Amino acid sequence: MYKVLIVEDESIIRKGLSYKVNWLENNCFVVGNAADGKDGLIKIKELKPDIVITDIRMPFKDGIQMLEESLHIYDYEAIIISGYSEFDYARQAISLGVNEYLLKPIDFSKLNQVICKLILKIEVKDKANVHEESLGVYSELLNVDFYERDINRSKLVFDILTYIQSNFSRKITLNDLSEQYSLSTVYLNNKFKEETNYTINDFLNRYRILKAIEMLKRDDMLIYEIAELVGFQNYKYFSQVFKKYVGASPTLFIGSLG
Structure with a gap:
């Protein structure tokens, strides 16, 4: 309100x-x-x-x-x-x-008209702010594309980054990665965070939201379809994660694009 x-x-x-x-x-x-x-x-x-x-x-x-x-x-x-x-x-x-x-x-009827006019103005301004903030977050999320290029990156972390980029649309769990690399989940997560500053799940979610933003900008798919394509089977959970990283719901983000 x-x-x-x-x-x-x-x-x-x-x-x-x-x-x-x-x-x-x-x-x-x-x-x-x-x-x-x-x-x-x-x-x-x-x-x-x-x-x-x-x-x-x-x-x-x-x-x-x-x-x-x-x-x-x-x-x-x-x-x-x-x-x-x-x-x-x-x-x-x-x-x-x-x-x-x-x-x-x-004239209270005139006042009501002015109030309605100002509310519309505020809503437009809020959408513009959301779009500006979203662009900032988008730029931050884009940084994930450069992590695998670091020459000091270990082969293990490089492999995990590559795996996430190739399989982000599928279900990926720490346990799956643990079995794949025959290493404990704790070691994998600690090693990954040491070299990227992100936990594996955090990076995975950021990458998925990055891909979702790219699809939302094309405006040729429904939001729930995009959620599934980037690896979220639960639309409600996708909206929660999207809002966490972008600062707005997918619907509001689309509205901010004008």
Whole structure:
């Protein structure tokens, strides 16, 4: 749910914004309120709201000052409330990237429209962030392709790397590798981690997710089909592992690709 902070010095307006709006309908809730810009700034730092609704003229610190000192740091969406006499003053907020403002008395149907608009904006921004983070993880996962090229790699670890790359779509267990190389699972895992910084299972999962990302980018297969092709028989478990390494579910990752 999205967190909303209300900053307004008039008690009746503050209460109206808190209780006359069906916040749950828009997947929001009022996380807090403040009676002036100084307290509002403190609440923004503490509560990290997604949306801040603020008056302009308030004691101690006005709404514009509060926005100037916090918007670029905490990255929230803002709605300005102003009276007709403050309309030109409200235009200062445009330079801060705030394009949503409401005139008093507040039209709650208009407020609802603005809230819906900002939620869509937040969702688009979240998807963009997921995509950016995913690209970073993707680059990290790509590093697994270079591990077998290290001239100092032992033949044992080189063989395991090659085996994983050739058989990642099949079931691979430590016990299977133990029998194949006639070595204990503990020794295999320790030796592998010593030379790659990863356990065998961690490397295997990273490699599988790397291959899954490549397939997801082609957009010609269903997610459960990709899960099976990269060695996961359980779709739910595949989603859990994917989210662990990429930071988003496969579905959200696809959405972030636009």
